[in-house]
Amino acid sequence: EAGVTQFPSHSVIEKGQTVTLRCDPISGHDNLYWYRRVMGKEIKFLLHFVKESKQDESGMPNNRFLAERTGGTYSTLKVQPAELEDSGVYFCASSQDYVYGYTFGSGTRLTVV
Amino acid sequence: AQTVTQSQPEMSVQEAETVTLSCTYDTSENNYYLFWYKQPPSRQMILVIRQEAYKQQNATENRFSVNFQKAAKSFSLKISDSQLGDTAMYFCAFMKRGLRSYQLTFGKGTKLSVIP
Numbered sequence: 001e002a003g004v005t006q007f008p009s010h011s012v013i014e015k016g017q018t019v020t021l022r023c024d025p026i027s028g029h030d031n032l033y034w035y036r037r038v039m040g041k042e043i044k045f046l047l048h049f050v051k052e053s054k055q056d057e058s059g060m061p062n063n064r065f066l067a068e069r070t071g072g073t074y075s076t077l078k079v080q081p082a083e084l085e086d087s088g089v090y091f092c093a094s095s096q097d098y099v100y101g102y103t104f105g106s107g108t109r110l111t112v113v
Numbered sequence: 114a115q116t117v118t119q120s121q122p123e124m125s126v127q128e129a130e131t132v133t134l135s136c137t138y139d140t141s142e143n144n145y146y147l148f149w150y151k152q153p154p155s156r157q158m159i160l161v162i163r164q165e166a167y168k169q170q171n172a173t174e175n176r177f178s179v180n181f182q183k184a185a186k187s188f189s190l191k192i193s194d195s196q197l198g199d200t201a202m203y204f205c206a207f208m209k210r211g212l213r214s215y216q217l218t219f220g221k222g223t224k225l226s227v228i229p
Contacts, residue, residue: 042221043217093158
């Protein structure tokens with residue numbers, strides 16, 4: 001079984017530019033989550049998809065962040081325009097049954113300079 | 114809101130020895146899940162062990178076991194017979210049961226180094 005795939009693994013962009021992160025969940029997993037870890041801080045929840053619908057987006061920091069999940073398969077997280085404080089590691093996770101925890105991807109390290 | 118505290122930013126242990134990582138949490142909920150995740154240097158987080166709050170019995174997975182003290186809101190992880198492959202960041206996490214989105218609340222993590 002293929003795991004959760006995220007790309008790019010690293011991205012360095014300038015302040016004001018746009019970046020799009022992609023996540024491919026495990027096939028058949030209806031639940032897809034985005035989390036973010038800013039340096040030295042806790043991993044924070046961003047949002048949760050069930051299939052193609054946003055179940056909970058209470059963790060999205062502001063309207064510069066836009067998440068989509070096309071046809072209930074892969075998801076993208078776009079940051080536009082990027083700010084310095086957006087730097088961090090963005091994790092994607094998927095699950096079929098939340099009770100047993102998620103399967104995480106390796107993360108995308110975003111650096112805004 | 115829930116909070117999770119891991120008071121040990123870094124720890125080290127000799128290979129084959131036993132180490133305990135601490136985690137405390139604060140919640141007013143009665144039904145929830147607790148997890149320990151491991152993130153090796155390759156960066157993918159892996160679920161180590163989970164505990165259901167309504168179960169009194171401590172969870173065990175091979176060399177990994179937890180000491181769950183619900184009244185004290187404590188959830189420590191014990192690693193027995195430590196191996197070099199146990200070197201990783203360890204995150205304690207809380208999930209409220211029945212919450213629509215089933216989001217995890219994480220602690221800041223403990224960096225564990227296993228020394229040969």
